[in-house]
Amino acid sequence: MTEDQTNLKSSEEVEDSNLVSLNDKNTFISPESIGYLAIVVSIVLAVIYLARFSGGFDSEQYLESSGIASKMANLGGSSGGLEGGDPGAFDPIKEGKKIYQTTCMACHQVTGLGMTGAFPPLAESEWVARDPELLARIVLAGLQGPITVKDTEFNSIMAPLGSILNDEQIALALTYVRQEWGNTSGPVDAAVVTEAREQSGERGMWTVEELKSWITD
Amino acid sequence: MSSMESNLTLSGTAAIDRSNKAPFLVYLFSALKWLFFASIFGYLASWKTHNPEFLNSWSFLTVGRVQAVYTAAFVYGFGCNIAFAVSLWLIARLSGTEIRFRLVLIIAAVFWNLALTVGVVGIFMGDLNAFEFLELPSYVGLPLFLSSLIVCVWGIACFKNRSYSEFYASQWFLLAAFLIFPWIQIVAQIMLFVNPVPGVVQALVASWFASNLIWLWFGSIAVAGLYYLIPKLLGTNLLAYGIARRAFLVFVLAGTWMGAARLVGGPFPAWMITSGIVASLLMIIFFVITGINFFGTLWQNRSQIVGNGVLLFASFASLALLISGVGVVLLSLRGVAEVSQFTILLDAHRFLIFYGVFSMTMFSVVYYALPKILGREWPMDFLVSSHFWIAFIGIVMLVVPLTIGGWKQGVAMNDAAVPFSEVVRFSSYWMVARSMAWIFLTMGHLALILNVIGILRPEVETCIEDLTRTETDAVGGVES
Amino acid sequence: MKSFGSLFIVVFVGITASWYFLLVEGVKSLNPSELDTSLQVNGDDVTIIGHEGLAGRGQKVYRELGCVACHTQQVRRPGYGGDFAREWGSRQSVARDYVLQDQVILGSKRLGPDLSNVGSRHEAAWFFAHLNNPSDLSEVTNMPSYPFLFEKREFSGSPSANALVLEGNDTPAEGFEIVPTDDAVALVAYLLSLNLDYDLPESKRIK
Numbered sequence: 001m002t003e004d005q006t007n008l009k010s011s012e013e014v015e016d017s018n019l020v021s022l023n024d025k026n027t028f029i030s031p032e033s034i035g036y037l038a039i040v041v042s043i044v045l046a047v048i049y050l051a052r053f054s055g056g057f058d059s060e061q062y063l064e065s066s067g068i069a070s071k072m073a074n075l076g077g078s079s080g081g082l083e084g085g086d087p088g089a090f091d092p093i094k095e096g097k098k099i100y101q102t103t104c105m106a107c108h109q110v111t112g113l114g115m116t117g118a119f120p121p122l123a124e125s126e127w128v129a130r131d132p133e134l135l136a137r138i139v140l141a142g143l144q145g146p147i148t149v150k151d152t153e154f155n156s157i158m159a160p161l162g163s164i165l166n167d168e169q170i171a172l173a174l175t176y177v178r179q180e181w182g183n184t185s186g187p188v189d190a191a192v193v194t195e196a197r198e199q200s201g202e203r204g205m206w207t208v209e210e211l212k213s214w215i216t217d
Numbered sequence: 218m219s220s221m222e223s224n225l226t227l228s229g230t231a232a233i234d235r236s237n238k239a240p241f242l243v244y245l246f247s248a249l250k251w252l253f254f255a256s257i258f259g260y261l262a263s264w265k266t267h268n269p270e271f272l273n274s275w276s277f278l279t280v281g282r283v284q285a286v287y288t289a290a291f292v293y294g295f296g297c298n299i300a301f302a303v304s305l306w307l308i309a310r311l312s313g314t315e316i317r318f319r320l321v322l323i324i325a326a327v328f329w330n331l332a333l334t335v336g337v338v339g340i341f342m343g344d345l346n347a348f349e350f351l352e353l354p355s356y357v358g359l360p361l362f363l364s365s366l367i368v369c370v371w372g373i374a375c376f377k378n379r380s381y382s383e384f385y386a387s388q389w390f391l392l393a394a395f396l397i398f399p400w401i402q403i404v405a406q407i408m409l410f411v412n413p414v415p416g417v418v419q420a421l422v423a424s425w426f427a428s429n430l431i432w433l434w435f436g437s438i439a440v441a442g443l444y445y446l447i448p449k450l451l452g453t454n455l456l457a458y459g460i461a462r463r464a465f466l467v468f469v470l471a472g473t474w475m476g477a478a479r480l481v482g483g484p485f486p487a488w489m490i491t492s493g494i495v496a497s498l499l500m501i502i503f504f505v506i507t508g509i510n511f512f513g514t515l516w517q518n519r520s521q522i523v524g525n526g527v528l529l530f531a532s533f534a535s536l537a538l539l540i541s542g543v544g545v546v547l548l549s550l551r552g553v554a555e556v557s558q559f560t561i562l563l564d565a566h567r568f569l570i571f572y573g574v575f576s577m578t579m580f581s582v583v584y585y586a587l588p589k590i591l592g593r594e595w596p597m598d599f600l601v602s603s604h605f606w607i608a609f610i611g612i613v614m615l616v617v618p619l620t621i622g623g624w625k626q627g628v629a630m631n632d633a634a635v636p637f638s639e640v641v642r643f644s645s646y647w648m649v650a651r652s653m654a655w656i657f658l659t660m661g662h663l664a665l666i667l668n669v670i671g672i673l674r675p676e677v678e679t680c681i682e683d684l685t686r687t688e689t690d691a692v693g694g695v696e697s
Numbered sequence: 698m699k700s701f702g703s704l705f706i707v708v709f710v711g712i713t714a715s716w717y718f719l720l721v722e723g724v725k726s727l728n729p730s731e732l733d734t735s736l737q738v739n740g741d742d743v744t745i746i747g748h749e750g751l752a753g754r755g756q757k758v759y760r761e762l763g764c765v766a767c768h769t770q771q772v773r774r775p776g777y778g779g780d781f782a783r784e785w786g787s788r789q790s791v792a793r794d795y796v797l798q799d800q801v802i803l804g805s806k807r808l809g810p811d812l813s814n815v816g817s818r819h820e821a822a823w824f825f826a827h828l829n830n831p832s833d834l835s836e837v838t839n840m841p842s843y844p845f846l847f848e849k850r851e852f853s854g855s856p857s858a859n860a861l862v863l864e865g866n867d868t869p870a871e872g873f874e875i876v877p878t879d880d881a882v883a884l885v886a887y888l889l890s891l892n893l894d895y896d897l898p899e900s901k902r903i904k
Binding site for chain 2: 031034039049058059060061062063
């Protein structure tokens with residue numbers, strides 16, 4: 001058990017001892033020189049890599065070196081690419097559908113039928129055919145309290161979406177809804193939504209009573 | 218050798234060991250308990266990756282949560298507990314100091330394990346986070362931090378009260394670990410959960426934390442253990458100890474930057490990723506020097522290794538350190554990462570570091586230290602080498618197939634002509650090897666647990682004797 | 698290393714330098730005030746959205762189920778890896794895409810495909826069917842089914858509006874329908890919101 005003390009080498013002792021003699025046995029390269037070589041090699045590699053691939057230390061530069069941008073451009077058109085058709089064409093119905101599916105579908109469902117007793121349907125709903133200004137107001141500030149849709153009563157909450165969607169997105173979604181599932185109303189322009197937003201200002205959720213002036217049928 | 222050390226008698230070191238018995242045993246028990254739990258979940262998590270429908274009807278056993286439970290139990294349950302046990306024992310020994318106020322450490326252990334249990338239950342219930350090694354719910358972050366802070370402060374205090382004058386490599390690494398572990402926890406908890414940073418910086422913080430946890434906490438303690446055990450057991454100097462200090466400097470100054478390298482290709486400015494890669498390149502210095510010191514010295518004295526259980530574990534850990542160092546450097550390079558990223562190859566690499574380097578070193582130290590602490594030998598000595606060979610098979614069975622399979626998976630994933638379902642199909646076969654490996658690893662863990670129970674039997678028997686003696690005495694007392 | 702003092706300084710510099718120059722620097726340059734979230738690119742209006750409302754709840758469900766164990770949400774640049782060729786995204790994801798999100802779930806393993814742009818690849822009905830039983834839709838898959846995200850119940854008359862339309866082995870027995878729970882609806886809303894189909898100055902789509 002005396003090994004406990006005698007084998008614990010102190011650093012001074014180790015540094016003082018003759019390491020070279022230990023290594024005479026096998027090689028003329030001392031372990032320390034391998035260590036020094038490693039230090040030199042790794043510093044050289046590190047410096048080279050840092051110089052070549054840091055993208056100028058610019059936090060808006062995602063490409064590590066300049067040649068990459070042109071290589072990427074060459075990829076367009078040659079590989080699978082995007083799904084058919086002209087990728088540049090903007091399809092408002094498709095865009096509106098995407099927004100609907102992200103934000104509205106959760107409650108009004110992918111079929112536009114809503115959920116019985118909870119969320120009103122949009123399919124063939126008389127509300128959807130009404131004044132776009134009315135619809136814009138509902139989407140922007142939300143709606144609460146009793147509402148009758150297609151002779152059925154609902155009493156739920158529609159969350160305000162004015163801070164989540166911009167005017168263009170709301171217009172697209174409404175346009176999509178107004179031509180889907182048997183609805184046959186015309187598109188909604190973003191300007192209408194902008195005006196509705198300006199005129200309503202900051203407000204709480206609408207009730208049907210408050211919206212009476214826009215219900216003209 | 219300092220004059221103080223040569224004046225200490227045999228009973229000095231043994232007395233230090235015996236006095237630190239309680240904290241060591243408490244942390245060791247906790248570690249083994251969690252090791253057993255983690256082995257089960259390691260196997261389950263692995264099994265679910267290629268048999269997805271197994272036990273998936275309940276939300277608490279869905280594969281995402283099982284993975285998180287496995288990581289939490291393995292890293293924080295087994296890993297940290299054994300790290301606490303070994304680091305405290307080692308720093309006390311090297312300082313020649315008894316640990317004072319040991320009750321506080323035991324209370325810290327209780328709180329650590331309690332918080333971890335709450336955290337694991339939380340994960341089952343769904344309160345997990347999406348960052349690797351930070352899956353535990355944020356509400357256990359503070360108790361875990363405070364418990365670990367106590368251990369780290371105690372360790373540093375032990376060093377500051379030291380009786381020996383020399384300042385050996387093991388102590389550098391232990392102190393670095395004690396200083397860094399609390400800091401990275403504070404940073405992670407505050408920047409991710411208390412006051413979350415915006416957007417992708419969260420992933421940057423998480424990656425920084427993960428890399429520093431693995432290398433500067435677990436890696437440090439493992440390296441400290443190897444620096445201690447290898448010269449002591451071989452009875453010879455380390456080959457390149459003179460330049461060990463340079464390795465430490467690189468480790469601490471460059472090693473902390475390595476985390477960003479894992480994010481290559483991700484939504485980060487190029488310079489951040491490059492900083493991680495540059496740090497990994499500088500770490501060549503660390504891996505070469507420690508490779509020479511550990512693996513080199515062991516190789517020169519390889520005749521002594523065979524038959525010595527402790528040295529077998531230490532040798533494997535040294536080799537694993539060298540190999541994982543090669544991995545760190547290669548896998549950080551953009552060209553290699555293009556293939557290896559997001560594949561099971563990274564699983565293999567992380568496992569090699571955490572199990573092959575850290576856990577095997579911890580087993581090595583436990584097999585060395587516990588007899589010294591208790592003053593008796595292992596009852597089943599053959600189990601020590603059996604544990605080693607079983608673990609060896611298990612680790613090789615896990616790391617090699619996942620490395621090969623992961624590389625193939627990466628190559629196939631980058632080739633759009635290969636349908637994704639095909640990539641899934643063939644990589645499943647490689648993942649089966651991991652499940653098989655877990656069986657071996659679990660058997661190894663059982664061998665360790667059996668040996669620990671065996672070596673503690675006299676204590677348990679004394680306890681039982683005490684209890685029964687008191688009863689008969691009382692009866693005797695009444696009768697007389 | 699001759700003293701605790703010098704060791705402390707070295708360790709302090711080491712860990713603090715990386716914290717400050719990497720993490721804090723990241724916060725300073727990659728936050729919403731530095732990176733405009735409402736901008737014009739090539740004449741198009743681009744609005745970066747943090748997942749709000751139902752999609753936000755869905756992100757929570759995604760996190761709570763541990764989907765990150767197998768899926769990533771980061772597209773690597775065209776030419777680096779197969780992300781572009783596999784049509785997982787036609788441009789690299791950049792920091793601005795994530796800057797308004799509550800908890801970023803980049804992921805680090807792909808046992809399943811990348812999901813950054815999955816909202817533009819599939820429709821709601823596909824997502825519901827896939828979560829209910831992935832092997833219905835893909836012959837070879839390692840994704841588990843999520844039966845606890847759905848309810849099987851009896852109905853009389855016509856099925857509910859939100860019942861799943863399934864085929865093959867999974868069609869429920871006569872008179873039964875499978876209906877998504879609130880969590881499933883939220884999760885699908887979140888997945889549908891994952892979309893990279895817009896340009897940014899630092900990352901433009903390759904057509």
